[in-house]
Amino acid sequence: MSTAALEPSIETHVHYLNVNYGIKSWLLTTDHKRIALLYLGSITLMFVLGGAAAVLIRLHLIEPTGALVQPETYNKLFSMHGIIMVFFFLIPSIPATLGNFLVPLMVGARDLAFPRINLLSWYLYIIGALIVLGAIATGGIDTGWTFYTPFSSTYSHTHVVAAIMGIFLAGFSSILTGFNFIVTIHKMRAPGLTWFRMPLFLWAMYATSVIQILGTPVVAVTLSLVAVERLFHVGIFDPALGGDPILFQHLFWFYSHPAVYIMILPAMGVISELVTCFSKKRIFGYSFIAFSSIAIAVLGFLVWGHHMFVSGQSVYAGLVFSVLSFLVAIPSAIKVFNWTATLYKGSISYDAPMIYAMGFIGLFTMGGVTGLFLASLAVDVHVHDTYFVVAHFHYIMVGGAVMAYLGGIHFWWPKITGRLYPDKWARFAALVIFIGFNLTFFPQYMLGYLGMPRRYAVYPAEFQVLNVMSSAGASILGVGYLIPLVYLFWSMRYGPVAGPNPWGAKGLEWTTPSPPPTFNFETTPVVTEEAYAYASEEARVG
Amino acid sequence: MWSGFPLRPDQASTIAEGYDHLFYFETLIAIFFALLIFSTIFFFAVKYRRRSPNDRPPDIEGSVALELAWSLIPAGLLGIMFFWASSLYFENSRPPTEALEVFVIGKQWMWHLQHAEGPREINELHVPVGRPIKLTMTSEDVIHDFFVPAFRVKHDVVPGQYYSIWFQATKTGKYHFFCAQYCGAHHASMIGWVYVMSEVDYEQWLTHAGPSGETVAQSGARLYQQLGCVTCHGTGRAPAFNGLYGKPVLLTTGETVTADEAYLRRSILEPSAQIVNGYGPIMPTFKGQVSEEGLLQLIAFIKSLGNEERNAGKP
Numbered sequence: 092m093s094t095a096a097l098e099p100s101i102e103t104h105v106h107y108l109n110v111n112y113g114i115k116s117w118l119l120t121t122d123h124k125r126i127a128l129l130y131l132g133s134i135t136l137m138f139v140l141g142g143a144a145a146v147l148i149r150l151h152l153i154e155p156t157g158a159l160v161q162p163e164t165y166n167k168l169f170s171m172h173g174i175i176m177v178f179f180f181l182i183p184s185i186p187a188t189l190g191n192f193l194v195p196l197m198v199g200a201r202d203l204a205f206p207r208i209n210l211l212s213w214y215l216y217i218i219g220a221l222i223v224l225g226a227i228a229t230g231g232i233d234t235g236w237t238f239y240t241p242f243s244s245t246y247s248h249t250h251v252v253a254a255i256m257g258i259f260l261a262g263f264s265s266i267l268t269g270f271n272f273i274v275t276i277h278k279m280r281a282p283g284l285t286w287f288r289m290p291l292f293l294w295a296m297y298a299t300s301v302i303q304i305l306g307t308p309v310v311a312v313t314l315s316l317v318a319v320e321r322l323f324h325v326g327i328f329d330p331a332l333g334g335d336p337i338l339f340q341h342l343f344w345f346y347s348h349p350a351v352y353i354m355i356l357p358a359m360g361v362i363s364e365l366v367t368c369f370s371k372k373r374i375f376g377y378s379f380i381a382f383s384s385i386a387i388a389v390l391g392f393l394v395w396g397h398h399m400f401v402s403g404q405s406v407y408a409g410l411v412f413s414v415l416s417f418l419v420a421i422p423s424a425i426k427v428f429n430w431t432a433t434l435y436k437g438s439i440s441y442d443a444p445m446i447y448a449m450g451f452i453g454l455f456t457m458g459g460v461t462g463l464f465l466a467s468l469a470v471d472v473h474v475h476d477t478y479f480v481v482a483h484f485h486y487i488m489v490g491g492a493v494m495a496y497l498g499g500i501h502f503w504w505p506k507i508t509g510r511l512y513p514d515k516w517a518r519f520a521a522l523v524i525f526i527g528f529n530l531t532f533f534p535q536y537m538l539g540y541l542g543m544p545r546r547y548a549v550y551p552a553e554f555q556v557l558n559v560m561s562s563a564g565a566s567i568l569g570v571g572y573l574i575p576l577v578y579l580f581w582s583m584r585y586g587p588v589a590g591p592n593p594w595g596a597k598g599l600e601w602t603t604p605s606p607p608p609t610f611n612f613e614t615t616p617v618v619t620e621e622a623y624a625y626a627s628e629e630a631r632v633g
Numbered sequence: 634m635w636s637g638f639p640l641r642p643d644q645a646s647t648i649a650e651g652y653d654h655l656f657y658f659e660t661l662i663a664i665f666f667a668l669l670i671f672s673t674i675f676f677f678a679v680k681y682r683r684r685s686p687n688d689r690p691p692d693i694e695g696s697v698a699l700e701l702a703w704s705l706i707p708a709g710l711l712g713i714m715f716f717w718a719s720s721l722y723f724e725n726s727r728p729p730t731e732a733l734e735v736f737v738i739g740k741q742w743m744w745h746l747q748h749a750e751g752p753r754e755i756n757e758l759h760v761p762v763g764r765p766i767k768l769t770m771t772s773e774d775v776i777h778d779f780f781v782p783a784f785r786v787k788h789d790v791v792p793g794q795y796y797s798i799w800f801q802a803t804k805t806g807k808y809h810f811f812c813a814q815y816c817g818a819h820h821a822s823m824i825g826w827v828y829v830m831s832e833v834d835y836e837q838w839l840t841h842a843g844p845s846g847e848t849v850a851q852s853g854a855r856l857y858q859q860l861g862c863v864t865c866h867g868t869g870r871a872p873a874f875n876g877l878y879g880k881p882v883l884l885t886t887g888e889t890v891t892a893d894e895a896y897l898r899r900s901i902l903e904p905s906a907q908i909v910n911g912y913g914p915i916m917p918t919f920k921g922q923v924s925e926e927g928l929l930q931l932i933a934f935i936k937s938l939g940n941e942e943r944n945a946g947k948p
Contacts, residue, residue: 163818235815241792242775242817246741330793336776337791370681371688376695401778402789402814403796406726410719417711421704424666428703429695431670434677438688441678449674456670460663463711467718469725470656473785476778476813540656542642542782544813547821551809553639595686626692 106509106606121206122609127192128507129213134180134188135576137220141175142572144168149531149565155552165548166233167249173236178258179220181488182350185357186268186303187216189499190296192507194272196600196607197290199281199616204274212267219260226250226257235546237347240328240339244320252321255314262307265353269303272296281599283618287381290598290622291374294381295360298388302349302356306392310346313339337403344395352391354488355455356384358495359426362448365498366430368596369445370437373623376429383422390419400471409468416466423459427452442594443517447498450525454490458483461536479539482532490528497524497575502596504579505589509605512582516574524571530564597623645808645829646784647801648725653785655717662710728799732767733760736849736929739770739777739790739812742819745926749849749933752842756825758810759842760802761835767799769894773925778814781827789814795894802829853934856927860919871916872909878936883910897932 107124117125147168151159160168191209195202203209226232232254234243243251276297280289316327317339326332328339359380367374374380396404396412404412430452439445461483464470474480498521505511534557539545543554550558592601599616600607620627644650681690734749735758746754760766770779772792780787784800812823830838847855857863865871872882881889882896885908890896899906901923904916923931 162821166815166818166820233817237815239776239815242815246775246817330791336793370690371683372690373692373694375693376700379695379700401787402776403791403794406723409722413719414715417715420711421708424707425700425704427670428699431673431677432695432699434674434681436693437677437681437690438683439678439681440683449678452674453667453671456667457663460666463663463714464656464659467655467659467714468722469652469718470659471718472722472787473652473656473782475787476780537640540641541639542780542809542811544778544780544811544821546815549821551824625690 104604105608106604107609108509108606110609119210121202121210123191123195123203123206123209124507124607124609126209126213127188127190130183130187130191130216133213133217133220134183137175137179138572140224141172141180142569144172144175145565146569148172149562151548152550152558153562155550155555155558157549160548162548163233164231166235166546167227167231169546170232170235171227174223174232174254174258176488177236177350178261179216179223181354181492182265183216183261183268184354184492184496185361185499186265186272186296186299186353187212189361189496189503190268190272190299190357193292193503193600194275194296195279196506196603196611197293197598198275198279199284199599199612199618200275200279201610201612203271204279205271208267209271212264212271215260215264215267219257219262219264221257222260223254223257226253237343238314238317238339239343240317240320240334240336241330244317244327244339245329245331252318255318258314259311262311265303266307269300269307272300273304276300281616281618284599287378288618288621289381290360291363291377291380291384292357292360294384295356295363298384299353299356302353302388302391306346306349306353309342310350313342313346316342337399340399340402341395344398345392348395348398349388349391351484351487352387354492356387358451358455358492359384361495361499361502362430362451364596364598365444365448365502366433367623367625368502368594369442369448370434370439371595371625372433372437373621373625374429375432375435376425377622379425380429383425386422387419390415390422394419397466397471400468401475413466413468417463420459420463420466427456427459441518443512443514443521444498444502444594446518446521447494447501450521451491451494451498454486454494454525454528458486458491461486473542474539476544477539478535478543478545481545482535482539485532485535490532494524494528497521500579501575502594503600504582505593506600506605506607508583508586509589510582510584510586511589511593512578512586516578520571520574520578523567523574527564527566527568527571531561531568532564534558534560534564597625642785643783643804643806643808645802645804645806646781646786647803648721649783649785649803651721655714655721658717659714662714666707725799728767728797729765732765732799734767734769734933735760736926736933737768737770737779737790738773738925738929739779739816739823740773741775741817742812742823744779744810744812744823744825747849747926747929748839750839751848751851752839754842756823757828758825759828759830759835759838761832762802762805762829763832765799765801767797769795769797769929771795771925771929775816776814777812777816777823779810780813781808781810783808784827787813795898802827805829805831805834849930849933850937851934853930853932853937856923856930857934860922862931865916871912874935874938876938878938882907884908885910885912894932897935898928901928901931 107122151157233249234247319325320327326334328334328336394416397416400409538557589605591604603612736747738745744756746758770790772790777790786798786800788796788798808827810825877892880892882892883889902920905914908914
């Protein structure tokens, strides 16, 4: 790795962090890298808040009668946890931070296509987040993140409309980010960077952006309709007013199932970068991984009905949605197999990002195979709306997406900050998170199969053992998440200087200094080889 | 706290065992693929660990044969799961015709249940073992969900709509039922017990439990008189109900609909929405005048008229 003689000192070049100082230079920046850091700071804060709610939830569930709070408060806690984590952490996580930072660097451009729109998207996000936090602070929301009608539109006495407004704004932030990425990837690729030379992270961001643009308006309209029904008693979803409550579920899941792919596709893109770098090999089956991202994005729009197998859609609709849900497993499996095959005959190192990547593959696989139970009509009937589902989607969205997010943050941290973090601590944290995660969520599969419904503030005593196990695991998981927070902060000041390419990685972002200068590259780079050309001679940086 | 640590819920209905077989099959497939991936990654990670920074891994682009193999083999297994799960689901989607009927009304935060024979219960359901039981369910307010883990049945209970599930218990005993769809503050307290009793015990329970001694259909008949339905529906000014239930009905629009629970409900609450061919739009709405319970009683009454005639028609 780096030595002082080889690498320039971090202070010797002008880069995006030291080019100017002061709060204004950040709040009015149009530099995609600074906006990425604004997002990084804000979503980390949201993650901490959503995590705090999770801690309280797990503490409360240690006792069957509820150890901590009243049922009303418990309902607000899980709603807060879901709304913050889904709309304000997971959906923006990789696209808005790593995507924002890396898309221009990876395509070899000075910035995104629309830098000011990029800044606007952060402001929309922040205003949305502040509205939701305000609603939580002044009494909370008790509908869950799913806002099912007519409970949300007629019966809840909490700040539903405010929460909807916040999510609506954050949704537009997501649309603008996706729009920016699509234009950038289409129009601003460096000379020689053909579609099939792009890093798979860009393919993943592209597929994600398509979902963001096509799906998000639907949830924005749907939630607005809930607000309209709530405020003006126009009958849309409440049968007492002549509406149809099932219609809400169709509209909501039409976005909210693809939203899961907004979380997991970028994660998959990150993993393709990590697995290749730390096995020093080209990706196995490049085009299969690239097209499987597109296949997931398209099929993802056609499977929403599996959220409604017991809610009253017809048997035949159930059959169709079941088939399509099984189909979406195939492109996901293709990716897992290809990552595994990439390791074959590689030169595998165990740096922290790779530990996260292997953790991702393991947890994502477990989340994936348990998804098959939920796509199976008869089986789903029993485990629907139980802790089995809770475990399943946490394996995908936390075990998968958050593992990859952390892996990506560790991988590109030297590029973002110019500093290295202590790798031993990072590997230790990855291990703690992996173990803590499994201890927290595996018992929940068993709870669900035994029949414990989700969103229960109190529960029959026979479910206590598994709940206590899950809560104990959660305390390990919580510590696991705190460790990186500490050493990453530490490294910003005290970490050794990283140099432009500490991992010996391929990709345009590694050809420019760390941290990159404001306009990324001194001269427009020219791409002459495929992605992941680790076998070519000039790759031997290590 | 350690009193029970079961690995699987009670199997107490006719479908539970078949359901569990599929669950075990899927568990095996899941474990197989998870272990395959884990052990391969572990094996590669050890065997091909970096020995020197100058390692030169071979340049492997991929293999179409392998891609096909690991797409098509899982696809075949997924196909098996789909057909197996769908056929179980499909077979159980229609309640047997001879089922005992229980009407279920969910409301924040309790369950009202009424047997067709008359007895009412709150958060408890007594049923005989070995007889199919059909639950016809609706909600007075928000969406609830009726879930009996031991029977492997679950369905949302939706305001304004009727959904039916059915089960046939195989073991006497006491089994939890839960509200599985989040419904507000006391969602978690909306739980109760199904008591599965021997036929003898059930008959005994039935004779003690029916306070009014009136079946649901009889209550409906009383309501039919009270609300004055009889003045039109009994005189030919409006369609008669005999044998109506389950039959196709021709509307003034030329459309044909089936006279099921949903149709009857709508015809009471929004009479002008679906006018039977040959009749005028003269019926006033009964929205707000009939409770959910009353609606179920009226429907049960109309259904009973159908049954009497059909039964009478039999040799």
